[in-house]
Amino acid sequence: MLTWLYTVPLVWDDVDPARHPFDSGTAASAIAGLGPALRSPRRPDGLVSGSAEYHRFREEADLWTDAMTFALVERFGVWALGWTHRERDGGPVWSWCCTADSVTTPEETLERVVAAVGEWREWVEGLAWRFEAYPLDLAAIEEQRILWERTARSLILRVIDRTGCSGGWYGLCHQVLRWFLMRWGVSPAAATVLVEDAVGPRFHSWVRPEPLVVDEIAEQLAGSLEPGHGAWPVGTAADHLQRWLDVRESVPWHEAMENADAADVAGAPLVPARDGAAACVDAFDAVLDPDRGRGLLAALERVRADAARGADLDFELLRGWQQQVLGTPEPPEFRRYPAFAKHGRERYGIGPDTRARFDACLAESGSGPGALPLAARAARTYLDVCFFHPFDDGNARSAFLALVFVLAREEVALDDVVLLRHLPVRAGETDAAVGFAWLVLRAMAETRRRAA
Numbered sequence: 165m166l167t168w169l170y171t172v173p174l175v176w177d178d179v180d181p182a183r184h185p186f187d188s189g190t191a192a193s194a195i196a197g198l199g200p201a202l203r204s205p206r207r208p209d210g211l212v213s214g215s216a217e218y219h220r221f222r223e224e225a226d227l228w229t230d231a232m233t234f235a236l237v238e239r240f241g242v243w244a245l246g247w248t249h250r251e252r253d254g255g256p257v258w259s260w261c262c263t264a265d266s267v268t269t270p271e272e273t274l275e276r277v278v279a280a281v282g283e284w285r286e287w288v289e290g291l292a293w294r295f296e297a298y299p300l301d302l303a304a305i306e307e308q309r310i311l312w313e314r315t316a317r318s319l320i321l322r323v324i325d326r327t328g329c330s331g332g333w334y335g336l337c338h339q340v341l342r343w344f345l346m347r348w349g350v351s352p353a354a355a356t357v358l359v360e361d362a363v364g365p366r367f368h369s370w371v372r373p374e375p376l377v378v379d380e381i382a383e384q385l386a387g388s389l390e391p392g393h394g395a396w397p398v399g400t401a402a403d404h405l406q407r408w409l410d411v412r413e414s415v416p417w418h419e420a421m422e423n424a425d426a427a428d429v430a431g432a433p434l435v436p437a438r439d440g441a442a443a444c445v446d447a448f449d450a451v452l453d454p455d456r457g458r459g460l461l462a463a464l465e466r467v468r469a470d471a472a473r474g475a476d477l478d479f480e481l482l483r484g485w486q487q488q489v490l491g492t493p494e495p496p497e498f499r500r501y502p503a504f505a506k507h508g509r510e511r512y513g514i515g516p517d518t519r520a521r522f523d524a525c526l527a528e529s530g531s532g533p534g535a536l537p538l539a540a541r542a543a544r545t546y547l548d549v550c551f552f553h554p555f556d557d558g559n560a561r562s563a564f565l566a567l568v569f570v571l572a573r574e575e576v577a578l579d580d581v582v583l584l585r586h587l588p589v590r591a592g593e594t595d596a597a598v599g600f601a602w603l604v605l606r607a608m609a610e611t612r613r614r615a616a
Contacts, residue, residue: 254332313386334367407592431538436579471572
């Protein structure tokens with residue numbers, strides 16, 4: 165499953181029903197008209213858990229679910245991400261279980277999607293109603309502290325009743341308490357810290373907390389609030405591109421290579437048992453939108469042709485691929501304005517030298533004396549494209565193609581790219597960059613093992 169689809173990072177404004185209208189009466193027909201609804205996989209009869217056929221079906225069903233989530237977000241808004249926030253993962257949605265169980269016949273699967281979207285929406289609307297139990301004001305916290313405490317206690321008890329304290333239920337509790345604080349003006353950053361400090365390690369899977377523990381947490385949370393918790397940090401908006409450039413040269417890429425096979429570190433040629441890049445496009449992009457799938461497959465073919473001739477990677481090469489990806493009459497230009505990603509949480513600045521700096525970074529993707537190992541170069545190039553965010557649209561696909569190109573230029577291809585393609589990495593975090601390089605290396609190792 166795509167990790168960026170988790171609902172934990174969402175802020176209350178992302179899901180507040182007052183900001184995001186939804187017509188439950190027309191939801192079923194709207195969902196039935198989405199691209200993935202027309203290409204739902206069918207669970208094979210007699211499927212045996214753990215078998216090779218089961219794993220193939222599970223992969224197909226997972227990718228289809230990701231495509232459906234993507235389509236739901238485009239149709240209804242980012243709040244719809246929570247439709248698979250399942251009870252088994254501590255979430256409030258019971259209509260949808262794991263994909264291997266919920267994806268059956270196309271008709272039954274679509275019914276479950278509609279039910280799950282409706283169930284998630286009802287949960288969010290119920291939270292909004294509970295948040296409004298008292299008209300709170302952070303500036304009047306001293307007079308209203310008892311009201312904040314009562315609401316926090318009722319919300320914890322609501323989560324307990326809804327989930328039965330199943331595995332990971334406390335994650336939902338953290339989320340609900342954060343959203344409650346945000347609704348009444350507490351900044352997201354402050355809300356996260358306050359909830360974590362109040363709850364601490366006192367909640368556990370499959371354990372219903374004692375009433376005294378619930379009371380203590382609600383009291384501590386309300387008691388820790390101050391009017392200043394509503395203020396965002398002062399200063400200019402962060403430039404996450406600059407954050408990436410500030411740490412790019414100091415990332416300890418070698419840590420990802422420790423204890424790895426010498427062939428993978430050296431980037432020895434690798435022919436996979438299957439074309440993982442094309443398989444991912446077929447199972448995700450083409451399900452989401454056939455035109456999107458065709459465009460990305462055409463770009464992928466061109467990427468490999470450019471790699472085979474030993475082309476140098478620069479923006480001109482990228483924009484040629486991006487023309488195929490987006491289906492535009494001409495190759496798209498470099499963006500002219502600041503760009504945003506991750507639901508607006510990251511901002512990438514723009515300056516007169518941004519494109520030149522981008523080309524300089526891309527030039528480091530090649531091999532040669534002093535070059536990083538192949539997996540690290542591929543990972544770094546992927547992140548360069550993500551954080552420079554050169555195009556107005558389709559940057560994630562552009563980064564994916566750049567990674568494929570860097571590997572293909574040295575005769576390496578992978579049989580599975582799903583996690584690499586969709587794993588979110590925050591700008592400026594060296595550990596996350598090293599972790600992504602490790603995943604590229606791991607994908608190479610697993611591809612080599614399966615191809616043997």
